[in-house]
Amino acid sequence: MENSVDIAIIGAGPGGLAASETCARFGASVTVIDEQSAPGGQIYRQAPENLRQRAEGFGIAYVDGVAKANAVASISAIEWRLGHAVWNVLTPQRTQSEAFLISTVTDDGLSEIEAKRVIVATGCYDMPVPFPGWTLPGVMGAGAIQALMKGQRVVPGKKIVLAGSHPLLLIIAEQMLAFGERPAAVVFSQPMWRAGRLLSRPGVAVSFAEPLAQAARAYAKLLRAGVPVIFSGAVLRADGNDRVESVTLAHLNPATGLPQPDNTREISCDAVGIGFGFTASSELVRLAGAATRWSRTGGGWIAVHDGEMRSTVANLYVAGEVAGIGGAKTAAAEGALAALSALRDAGYGVDAAELRRARSNCRRNRAFAALLQELADPGDELLRALRDEGTVICRCEEITKGQVEELLGQNPFLGTSNALKLLGRTGMGACQGRYCSRSVLELISSATGRGVEDIGQFTARPPVKPVPIHHFGGGVRD
């Protein structure tokens, strides 16, 4: 196709930016597509111009990352489609042409991009963890609190409880302090010694000195500021009248890691950030027909790739969280490698040494990512223990755990995520199943004993993000 670009990159976070920079360096025509209005992804999310003050409060890595994102944004060879949400991707096989067809929607209408190769670097979102009261206004993903601070310079409350198992909670709390906001509490489900045990493994402390020092600094700052940092604890429920007003905190049994119902206390709060980890945004990869595999601690359904970021669909590449939760540095390393693979497949002369360096850079970062995944893992038993019969599983359709279990009981032949979606509506709402798919999988598994791969995931369907229908009256722009 004449109008198609060499490489389209979906996602302008660290992975997409590294990929686009590499592509541009080789002289390939490249289009970067992102739903946000500025590059940087979630981690380097930028506020609008009049709200950019005190960015240093988010730390040096943030300031550097934003600067880097803006430097890439100024590369004139890259075409930017910001404010574009991708809602469908058709492979060349399906368009019966030489190019992928990428459909996007903006506030103004629909448009399409044709590309010979596509790199998917769509990142991740807070792993949804249902518990009683998690639908109350004020309860949100921990990443949401960070996104609101970085992107809008607002906080969702004055007494914020951060709870979960991911070390990112420390960083968010530290960032809040930098803006004069003192978290009401930071609660980790792990016992304190767990981190120490991981770090005492040979080589770990040396290899990962920098991120570990960062976490230790944040921890010390919180203690100095008088923020309660609680280990072996979990938020059992959130209560309030139309808004969260308190959470019930349980002490976890040190032996089982499960809540002790007789050892709880209430904390007054007006917002809660839940951070047990992240879920990969792999829906475009699945929509294109590429294989994914289940990674319990690494982001749910993540893209299968060949070690050089080629997905199982020809000319479709993946980078970053889509290939397993790994953080910004991993994403950047994989973005560069995905670009090199795409360039090489397109016939560009990629230096073998550069490819080797990129591969080893990915490997090094993935080793740290694996350690972080292990450290952050709350364990399925804890997450299961947090939800009761009345807990909403599917937020969109307001379907509870009890209702799902009843359906499974009445319909013993129901054994896949898709079948439960069809009969029970879990996953039929606006979020397209992003917020219930993991719970649905676990509930079917408990009820039927079927394996994760057999239960499968909701089939990704277009539009992967809902499209206002009035746009279909307006035709398509190139």
Place this chain on the structure above:
Amino acid sequence: MMRRIIPVENGSLTISLELDGVRVQAIPGESLAGMMFARGVGIFRWTSGGKPRAPYCAMGTCFECRVEVRRVGQEPVVARACMTPVEDGMVVNTVAPREKL
């Protein structure tokens, strides 16, 4: 209470729009969710089951922050407050339980 974490000069509030029948001033480039949080709005919509909801992800994936948005000269549509920048003349309504078609 949700609020700004930096001081905002009145001079930067150059966008004028309507939120639930009230005229409000907003900062160019900020999202509806940012504007609403800065004004202390706690509930963005009500579910058909009658439950209040507000942003959960603040990054465009959960769709809990849906509000009704009418741009100048257009029909009202349902949009994500966290992904929709403020615009002059916009009319924004939090979505009530018995949303009118």
Place this chain on the structure above:
Amino acid sequence: MSKADWDVAVVGGGLVGAASAYYLSKRGARVLLLERRELNGQASGQNAGSLHFQIEQRLVSHGEAMTRQAATILPLILDAIERWRGITAELGETDLDVVQHGGLMVAETPQQVATLERKLKLETQGGLPTRIIDGEELRSLAPYLSNSVLAATYCAVEGHGNPRLITAALARGAARQGTAIRTWTTVTGLRREEGCWRIETENSDGSVRREYASTILNAAGAWARELAALAGVHLPVFPVALTMNATDAAPPFIPLLIQHVGRRLSLKQMREGNLLIGGGWPSRFERDRNGLVTTRAAYPRMESIYGNMAVALDVVPAVARRTLLRSWTGIVGITADQLPLLGEVPEAPGFFVATGGSAFTLGLTYAAQIAELIDSGRTPLDIDIYGPRRFGHLNAYMG
């Protein structure tokens, strides 16, 4: 007494298969229901759920002969109207989202109005209560219709069933009556042996099984041809992949089924408030070097999503306020004449088939007729013209 373990083995866990198992087991038959994957996994669960009793757009837009032929199914339609009315109570359920508040087939041009009138004449002759309405009456009945709609035929008993719910309810009913249901079980061999059918099956866990049934009912829908081939007969059933769309939920405002006489549109509002929009827009089968791959899911064509939304916007302007949540594909099986395929295959005694045509709207009727045919050798309705006998010439060479 033969060595059959089962009176009937029903192959295909969709609406027709589950309903047949229900009606057969109600008559006391020992029934085995076999499904390659999951119940309700294909067209039965993926279609738009219209209970459309007026003669369809696809049948009235290909000339007089086809329209007349289509009118021959009116006796089945009349049966279906009553069956859908009673099915919720019959199954002991409280709410299966079966709604028969009426339906409109709209026309936007004078030519389309003329087609409505032709169609109406045939329907009236066949005993289907339909009438043409326009002007004030149409506006007050359906204020959400665009001004471009000139007239519509109104059928007061049309509506929708819920494809999500009906098959599961039928399967539960069949199971209560003793039907053995085996999902994830593929039929790999069918052979006539000592007066009954030997069935080889393979479960997804790799285990294989051999069983005997006096009768086979092929309810495999789009895969009916492949299944029949195992029994050594040709059934010319073609897979057709169709696109469906769902919007976000809206407060109730469209109680009627909306169809179009000249454009591809079906539109209805389900219990939860979502609009289902379809009308026969094609999806595309996956292809590989050898051509179509009908064993894999097809995917909606972009042209179909755009086209279907555009018609919906033209006819019901308030659709503009909704968001498109999902577009997907259902794969239906049709015969070249688009009529039902219903009856015993003369070349293979004891091998019955029920598929083709409008197998959701008419699914309960197909099932009831075939159950009675298998059980008693007769049917209350004359279904001879839908029988596989009409394709008998294809089976002269099968062995």
